[in-house]
Amino acid sequence: MPVRFVLASASPARLKVLQAAGIQPEVIVSGVDEDGATGSPEEIALSLAQHKAQAVADRLADRAGTALVLGCDSVLDLDGVALGKPTDAEDAVRRWHRMAGRAGVLRTGHWLISTADGRQVGAVASTTVHFSRPSDAEIAAYVATGEPQRVAGAFTIDGLGGWFVDSVDGDPGTVVGLSLPLLRDLLGQLGHQVTDLWA
Numbered sequence: 001m002p003v004r005f006v007l008a009s010a011s012p013a014r015l016k017v018l019q020a021a022g023i024q025p026e027v028i029v030s031g032v033d034e035d036g037a038t039g040s041p042e043e044i045a046l047s048l049a050q051h052k053a054q055a056v057a058d059r060l061a062d063r064a065g066t067a068l069v070l071g072c073d074s075v076l077d078l079d080g081v082a083l084g085k086p087t088d089a090e091d092a093v094r095r096w097h098r099m100a101g102r103a104g105v106l107r108t109g110h111w112l113i114s115t116a117d118g119r120q121v122g123a124v125a126s127t128t129v130h131f132s133r134p135s136d137a138e139i140a141a142y143v144a145t146g147e148p149q150r151v152a153g154a155f156t157i158d159g160l161g162g163w164f165v166d167s168v169d170g171d172p173g174t175v176v177g178l179s180l181p182l183l184r185d186l187l188g189q190l191g192h193q194v195t196d197l198w199a
Contacts (some may be wrong), residue, residue: 003067003068003192003196003197004026004068005023005026005067005070005197006025006026006027006028006056006060006067006068006069006070007025007026007027007028007070008028008029008030008052008053008055008056008057008071008072009027009029009030009052009070009071009072009177010027010029011072011177013151013156013158013176013177013178014072014176014177014178015027017173017176017177018178021180022197022198022199023197023198023199025070026067028056028059028060030051030052030053030055030056030071031055032048032051032052032055034048034084034085037082040080040082041075041076041077041080041081041082041105041107042107042109042124042126044075044082044084044109045073045074045075045082045107045108045109046073046111046122046123046124047109048071048109049071049072049108049109049111049122050071050109050111050120051071052071052073052111053071053111053112053113053120054071054111054113054120055071056069056071057069057113060115061115066114066115066116067114067115068112068113068114068115068187068190068197069112069113069115070110070111070112071109071110071111071112071113072108072109072111072177072178073152074106074107074108074109074151074152074153074174074175074177075106075107075152075153076099076105076106076107076129076152076153076155077104077105077106077107077126078098078099078104078105078153082107083095083104083152083153083154084152084153085150085151085152085154086148086154088149089143089144089149091154092148092149092154093139093140093143095148095153096134096139096142096143096148096154096155096164097139099131099153099154099155100131100132100134100139101132101133102130102131103128103129103130103131104128104129104131104153105126105128105129106126106127106128106129106153106174107124107125107126107174108124108125108126108175108177108178108179109122109123109124110122110124110125110178110179110182110186112183112187112190119190121186121189121190122186123182123186125170125171125173125174125179125181125182126170126174127168127169127170127171127172127174127175128168128170129153129155129157129165129168129175130165130167130168130169131155131164131166132163132164132165134163138163138164142160142161142163142164145160147159147160147161152177156176157172157175157176158176
């Protein structure tokens with residue numbers, strides 16, 4: 001019998017990564033408030049991932065059956081400062097002026113809970129992103145699309161933002177929002193093979 005896998009995230013990019021990798025997860029949005037998290041960028045990413053997974057696992061606790069619940073959260077680490085989603089378009093423009101021609105580290109926290117026995121594991125995947133130098137006009141046009149305001153760090157590599165990323169050092173999935181190699185490791189720690197989840 002297939003393992004029930006729940007993605008505690010509203011991110012269409014994370015859903016797409018899982019679907020492309022053979023998993024058809026059930027999506028339950030956690031509703032966790034991402035504002036106000038403190039600590040290092042790595043600590044924030046992991047803490048928010050844990051809170052998201054736990055919120056959904058708690059909701060499933062009264063239901064029949066068991067599930068694996070995955071929570072994820074991403075932040076851009078730029079000079080040791082955690083940058084989540086921009087507050088508005090002006091903030092996104094300011095971010096891009098800071099990021100242009102530089103490198104930042106995209107940190108994605110992953111937290112996996114087995115509702116069968118309550119066991120849980122978590123870790124952070126980190127990938128360095130090298131940004132190009134878009135012109136002021138390109139930055140303005142990109143921000144006007146609304147895409148930067150919806151994502152951590154104000155950019156994507158699998159969307160319009162990919163035009164302004166020169167390269168990445170590490171797992172590109174981390175930048176999209178979900179590292180398959182890390183998730184495979186976490187599943188193994190809870191006694192599951194990734195092939196058990198393939199649809």
